[in-house]
Amino acid sequence: MFAEILTIGDELLTGHTVDSNSAYIAQKLTEKGYWVRRKITVGDDVAEIKAVIGEILSRKPSLLIISGGLGPTHDDVTMLAVAEALGKRLVLREDCLKRIEEFYRGLYEKGLIDDPGLNEARKKMAYLPEGAEPLKNTVGAAPGAYIECKGVKIFVLPGMPREMKAMFENEVLPRLGERRFIQRKLLAKITDESKLAPILNETLKRFPVRIHSSPKGFGKYIGIILFGEDEEAIEKAKKFMEEKGIRFEQGW
Known part of the structure; x- marks a missing residue:
């Protein structure tokens, strides 16, 4: 079984942020018996992300892990790009919206933010590709997503290392099953x-x-x-x- 890793973010391409996520993911996948054949990094551009996902799917890996671009800002476009690459539409997940609302209310009650309301930027994070299973974020606000396409298991994870690692351990690894390696x-x-x-x-x-x-x-x-x-x-x-x-x- 082989896997590919796609990390997303302009900050990775400019060198302002070191891509530690792909190294962590590769190590964990190797321990699980996957052969990581490629690690690819692209910027926050829908067309570029969509094109690269298409190229990866054409190689038919067993597994594709995508990290980055799930936040509330204008350049967080990963979910949209994934949806377009798979020929699906984005749908609002009420369960994700509720979890996001609870997250910001918790920050408000701790005095870390002054407004717990669901503005459009926060609401944006509750949109997932149609048919995707949400992955719980126990550290931050943005949910991840799991979806299969043409036999390829696709996991979409946050870019913040703490959030990504927690989601990988809690949501990804259990779905990969046990394999002696x-x-x-x-x-x-x-x-x-x-x-x-x-x-x-x-x-x-x-x-x-x-x-x-x-x-x-x-x-x-x-x-x-x-x-x-x-x-x-x-x-x-x-x-x-x-x-x-x-x-x-x-x-x-």
């Missing part, structure tokens, strides 16, 4: 990646595993991560590399 981190006592490359290539051909490698320890080692669903296959892959002359130390 193993990661084995190793340190190879070899400094020349070009000599390691043919061994890794042969390992990938022989065993049902994925491999990631990167320099570690100031050039003294190369870190290797073996990914797979079968612990025996991972052990056989490791043994095969050792037979090819690779010496391993404890993982980092």
